[in-house]
Amino acid sequence: MRILMIGDIVGRPGREAVRKILPDLRRQLELDIVVANGENAAGGLGITPDTAREIFSYGVDVITSGNHIWDKKEIIPLLNDQASVLRPLNYPDSTPGSGYVDVNGVLIVNLIGRVFVGNFDDPFRAMDNFLQQHQDAIIKIIDIHAEATSEKAALGWYLDGRVSVVAGTHTHVATADCRILPKGTGFVSDLGMCGAVNSIIGAEPEDVLNRFLDQIPHRLSFVKTGPVRFNSVMFDVDDFSGTVLLTERVDREFEY
Numbered sequence: 454m455r456i457l458m459i460g461d462i463v464g465r466p467g468r469e470a471v472r473k474i475l476p477d478l479r480r481q482l483e484l485d486i487v488v489a490n491g492e493n494a495a496g497g498l499g500i501t502p503d504t505a506r507e508i509f510s511y512g513v514d515v516i517t518s519g520n521h522i523w524d525k526k527e528i529i530p531l532l533n534d535q536a537s538v539l540r541p542l543n544y545p546d547s548t549p550g551s552g553y554v555d556v557n558g559v560l561i562v563n564l565i566g567r568v569f570v571g572n573f574d575d576p577f578r579a580m581d582n583f584l585q586q587h588q589d590a591i592i593k594i595i596d597i598h599a600e601a602t603s604e605k606a607a608l609g610w611y612l613d614g615r616v617s618v619v620a621g622t623h624t625h626v627a628t629a630d631c632r633i634l635p636k637g638t639g640f641v642s643d644l645g646m647c648g649a650v651n652s653i654i655g656a657e658p659e660d661v662l663n664r665f666l667d668q669i670p671h672r673l674s675f676v677k678t679g680p681v682r683f684n685s686v687m688f689d690v691d692d693f694s695g696t697v698l699l700t701e702r703v704d705r706e707f708e709y
């Protein structure tokens with residue numbers, strides 16, 4: 454089973470990257486399941502039903518999210534009806550939406566970290582409970598949406614041998630550490646992003662600089678022109694054991 458995981462899709466340039474790159478990639482690499490983080494898909498903040506449908510139309514099977522999932526409230530009905538758009542699992546049971554989905558027996562799970570992100574339920578214990586409830590599924594794929602590489606690595610090692618993949622999202626910066634942990638779990642600290650290259654994690658550099666330089670909250674705008682990047686990581690998973698056999702970055706760049 455070959456799985457591609459795509460980093461945070463940021464605004465129109467990010468959606469354009471997926472439109473341009475993914476359909477060919479899906480054929481060439483013979484991908485079975487494609488997971489993409491869509492928390493910044495609509496103008497950089499949140500995701501709408503239209504942008505979700507657009508991303509699905511390019512060949513994405515499951516959209517994960519993170520701290521920005523609540524930015525566009527119109528997504529909430531879709532979170533409730535459309536099981537393929539996830540919010541993080543470690544929210545209270547009463548929170549709208551679902552933290553996981555079953556795709557032909559493969560469980561895709563979305564978690565959110567706590568270090569420099571927010572006061573969420575413990576993602577480690579949330580996974581313990583989840584794994585206890587889902588012992589039959591052989592392949593489990595985790596998107597851990599978190600800021601600190603240490604928290605993501607700790608979760609990777611904690612789940613090593615218990616899930617197939619632990620892939621980080623949220624920083625929008627692709628890391629060069631994709632590997633197979635000792636008990637067979639595929640791991641990467643951050644998938645990266647699909648978005649504008651000449652930006653600070655997708656946003657206009659000037660807006661971000663102003664925040665740092667004068668310390669007054671500024672609204673961020675998102676870069677719409679210039680070269681665009683597509684960041685993802687491919688994982689080959691053994692269907693019988695659920696362990697990862699190969700992991701490889703799949704990154705592309707083009708003029709938008």
Ligand SMILES: [Fe+2]
Pocket residue numbers: 461492493519521623624625
């Ligand atoms: Fe993001």
Ligand SMILES: [Fe+2]
Pocket residue numbers: 492519520521598622623624
């Ligand atoms: Fe995020």
